[in-house]
Amino acid sequence: MPTLTMAQALNAALRDAMTDDESVVVFGEDVGALGGVFRITDGLTRDFGEDRCFDTPLAESGIVGFALGMAMNGFKPVVEMQFDAFAYPAFEQLVSHVAKMRNRTRGAVNVPMVIRVPYAGGIGGVEHHSDSSEAYYAQTPGLKVVTPATVEDAYSLLREAIDDPDPVVFMEPKKLYWSKAEVSLPARTEPFGRAAIRRSGTDATLVAYGPTVPVALEAASAAEDEGWNLEVVDLRSIVPFDDDTVTASVRKTGRCVVVSEAAGFAGVSAEIAARVQERCFHSLAAPVLRVTGWDIPYPPPIIEKHHLPGVDRVLDTVARLQWDDEPDHRFLEAVPA
Amino acid sequence: MPTLTMAQALNAALRDAMTDDESVVVFGEDVGALGGVFRITDGLTRDFGEDRCFDTPLAESGIVGFALGMAMNGFKPVVEMQFDAFAYPAFEQLVSHVAKMRNRTRGAVNVPMVIRVPYAGGIGGVEHHSDSSEAYYAQTPGLKVVTPATVEDAYSLLREAIDDPDPVVFMEPKKLYWSKAEVSLPARTEPFGRAAIRRSGTDATLVAYGPTVPVALEAASAAEDEGWNLEVVDLRSIVPFDDDTVTASVRKTGRCVVVSEAAGFAGVSAEIAARVQERCFHSLAAPVLRVTGWDIPYPPPIIEKHHLPGVDRVLDTVARLQWDDEPDHRFLEAVPA
Amino acid sequence: MTTRATGPAAARQAASAPAATGVGDVAGRLLPAGTPIQFLDDDGKPTAKERRGSYQEPSTELLADAYRRMVVGRRFDAQATALTKQGRLAVYPSSHGQEACQIGGVLALRPTDWLFPTYRDSMALITRDIDPVEALTLLRGDWHCGYDPQAHRTAPQCTPLATHIPHAVGLAYAAKRRGEDTVAMVFVGDGGTSEGDFHEGLNFAAVYQAPVVFVIQNNRFAISVPLSMQTAAPALAYKGVGYGIRSEQVDGNDAAAVLAVLQHAVESARAGEGPFLVEAHTYRIEAHTNADDASRYRDADEVAAWERRDPIARLETYLLSTGALTDEDIGGARKQAEVFAGQVRDGLNADPKVDPLELFDHVYAEPTPQLREQRGWLAEELEGDA
Amino acid sequence: MTTRATGPAAARQAASAPAATGVGDVAGRLLPAGTPIQFLDDDGKPTAKERRGSYQEPSTELLADAYRRMVVGRRFDAQATALTKQGRLAVYPSSHGQEACQIGGVLALRPTDWLFPTYRDSMALITRDIDPVEALTLLRGDWHCGYDPQAHRTAPQCTPLATHIPHAVGLAYAAKRRGEDTVAMVFVGDGGTSEGDFHEGLNFAAVYQAPVVFVIQNNRFAISVPLSMQTAAPALAYKGVGYGIRSEQVDGNDAAAVLAVLQHAVESARAGEGPFLVEAHTYRIEAHTNADDASRYRDADEVAAWERRDPIARLETYLLSTGALTDEDIGGARKQAEVFAGQVRDGLNADPKVDPLELFDHVYAEPTPQLREQRGWLAEELEGDA
């Protein structure tokens, strides 16, 4: 099987979708001749022509609004927001129109489109180039929010996003663009709304998505030395959410740690922790803990490593899951007799 | 003591702040001659002149960006976003600049300003006039997010927001604008970061903020008939968050329900539930449950009542707190022996 | 080698030296007339040639049809305002005084063209033959949009200001891409021109040469904010040249002028000559909505001055003078207006019914597991209540 | 009665009839020259009167100073690019070829004026006498802004395009409100003009008559997107009239013309005549940044054509011809440039130190309880590592 990077898999997904469906159009800033700053659209203009893949003026709200208009009229736009923070100008279009158009017209007007957002950090980017913005979209009813962690999922989820009848915010973990795997395309993995067990274990469940999935897997291997057998769940799809898989895993292991790169406060990690304890309370031997970025603006490159949840931070947290009922030194509480 | 509405208390807070501090300026759409669509700025232009309170062109990003520039140069802008959903065009300015300016300049540039956002529903508004947008701001490090539920807090929190050295998103529950109370101004209540126990109880804690505080109180009274003695915590300040008060209450009562009007998924209610179970796990007799709006776009006026968390929905949820160990019929799980 | 790229519309051209960009003449072609185009003066008398620019007077049949629709439209508008007092409508933004803009605009379109209206453009909706009750659904509050936008080629009324402008541009560009000759017309207010989306949308239209006609209904107010505090431009029509868009300003209370200019704009857009920006100078006679109190921010004599320029009276005078309209026709129009108003009253007297469970049906094509779950919980509640 | 309201700047005026808004003449006063203002032709020879408009040629002292700074600036720019290859800088956006715009712009300002630069304007920063290492902190990656904006009256370099424009307008308006004569100059690229914040910021400036000078460095590219795909305007300077802002276009590779036009713009803004928009036609000689590959989207001969219009060579030729510059002066400037480059090298050779715990210090004036708690957790981690 050929070895591909996630970037190549995303490019292949766009190519195959454009080949299969004439109505798919790709546009955004620098996606044409340049092929995008991350080369995800490399060669699309050359091979499909500027009618199918084209550069736009520099205006994100305009890009998303223009895409919505095209979607109202029979096209399936796949637009690229150059970086996470540069999708913010399009926020009103996404929240007030893209997310609501189907609902406000009782299904008469559908706007299938994909908003590709390269997100999160770990690439030494300067300010505004490493935001984890998934919570803004996950909090917005009407949007689907998915994020791949593997090369195969990158291809499959993007194809599914383009085929989906609803608008999809497709979050691409920048630091995984260059991750490699042997895959034979076209590959189709599990559909939206299904999480994947990336590693099965018995002692505790690590729930991760996007950029933190490799971190969770690494932590799980390292945990073996400590005698912990950890299960790793890759959400893949934040909205819709796979309660069945997550709940089954935690009810089995009885312990759960959520690993997310975003600031923790009111982030997607909070939702996961809240849902898990709602649904698995009696199975839990310890509270659901979160390992996240701090509640700070994304740091400058040379110290970003102190912000990002790493293997050690995950292991330290797993260690706090009250294995022998010694209380959590962070959240001391008088245990009622 | 005089009886005031929340709207009048907010107006008084602006007046007193403008009187005490020459650098306070109020601007936004229709805040001048009209006094704002909710009359919160009523008479300010007449009494302080158009240099202190003035109408702007119709551009929210421009309003917030212009305010940041004035704040960089010695003024304390208090800007009004006419409705929750109409603050979205300013999202990039808020997230990428207002929230980050102090941090990116290592404290050299501070931008004290208040962004007033009338939010949430219950007033029969047509689409885009009833969004609960607090999670977008609470998820953004660098912003403080506060929301009053009482007439007295409306005055005190707004005064404090204007005095605060950091940017504050001041969320005003529209449906409480006309709520009345006897207060003598200037009143100062607890500072930012302190929640208030609005009703003390022993059996379970209801955590609410802004528009749901009156709902929680009503539910607590109704619960007496069911034999439940409920404690009601009014957060007041979402960022910073008062872990001490919330945690102490739940550790005391052993049960917790979060009541919030926003869509639940990845909302502030999720953060509260996640924090509470992290910090009170061993005190909890049941999972922390959430009563929220559904995960849908805000409904049209004639059916909004079916979206908003009401007393009945709160009581139904309290009933699910496993009082006599009968399992939660919604989240059935095999209780391990 | 650079990729060969003709672009969807804009060509990827080599960057030439600035001297080559000196194009005062090009700019001249894009600028509006220094004074708004006018066919009928304030008293309904035909204007002199120089006030008409190069525009052709519309046929008297078309003007007579416009007149009739304006009479009906105004009656409809008054009826809607009356229904707010009886609590049958949550709110209503009147367009009394803007009949020539809204009706003239729609009459310049073909049924196959698209309209992108705002919350204020109810008269434009009924001119598109949308059922008045469906047109008022948003304001009655039983759903967000009451008509089928695809069936009527009319987008939902847009509330977030100027956000529908990029939509119109994208839709028109899509049609052009398919070789269709559809034109999109988008209405925006004077206040809406200050929003970033106005700017981004017009720029996209120019770069892609999309067949869109932008109609600014400059009614002099954004709620309470007067034009003088909204812009310092000589006229809003001067915004076009900065995008390379042909622009015009017209007396928006002169139905003949509005029709003449918009017919030209629409047909030239259809002919592939690119987008067009038209500023129609008019006035909002009523308060912003029934809930607004205009006495807080403007004087009655200002309103009175504009009432003397009433678009219906001006057109009526003119058509009577040409004999294209008789007193009978006028009576007929008024009768038709009363009948229409009656239908609106009856239609809105019925209490709207909406199943609360529908709240979960249109969020996505298929409800997510989370929504199915929540739908069940609401169903439980409803049974509990029942 | 309407509230008396003169407004902060814009007056609340009664809405007049459209006829009164016909102001082709007013518009004429705002439009730029049809051809960019030029004082020195491509070979550095003085141009004829008609290419200079009504602008005054800057003093030779000023031009000589500009020359020296341009030589230093270009060497600095080359040094910074070299440092990216050695991994001393994370990334660097070169402004090779834009020396006349950035240095001419800053030299038109007083030290008490404010500058709002973008990520590309490093040459402008050093012209403001900001320490080069502090100027490069953002790109080295040890913090987001390395200099004290208040001390240098220079805002942090702005990355989100055009978002700093409303900041400049608000800051300038604040100064005006206090009766200070501060002017704010804001740089924006050709691509940045497409963003909504460009539109909203210029409109605010015009409505409040804020003393701001907007300088568009039109270097013909937004990363890979050429001007022809960015706009269909005859020239970007034509955007001003739509806001009621006086506008000009200038040859941005002609330091004498840039200084002449910007000195006029700055001083008229200072004199209370309101904002000014200037488009400087220039060219980005290097790729977007060291990380970019320009061969993917433009041809070498296009670059070569622009190199023949090099701003330093043109000014040098002219000043030599007038005798204001000698070969010695040129040698002196080059020596100074080398010394400066050496300082930059040395300054960046030291490994930057940042205490990770500082991450929590500047988020708020006082860390929240949550941040204090998290700071403690990171401290624990660091001890663990130690």
Ligand SMILES: Cc1ncc(C[n+]2csc(CCOP(=O)(O)OP(=O)(O)O)c2C)c(N)n1
């Ligand atoms: C983005 C946004 N901001 C604010 C509002 C609130 N609002 C509704 S109508 C209006 C005034 C609009 O004025 P104009 O564009 O001139 O249209 P008109 O109402 O006069 O037809 C405002 C501020 C809104 N709907 N959308």
Ligand SMILES: Cc1ncc(C[n+]2csc(CCOP(=O)(O)OP(=O)(O)O)c2C)c(N)n1
């Ligand atoms: C809002 C926003 N969108 C996208 C980007 C990514 N980006 C950085 S520079 C650039 C091109 C800017 O071109 P221009 O404005 O002409 O300035 P130049 O780089 O040519 O100086 C883009 C698209 C950004 N920084 N901000």
Ligand SMILES: [Mg+2]
């Ligand atoms: Mg208006």
Ligand SMILES: [Mg+2]
């Ligand atoms: Mg550029």
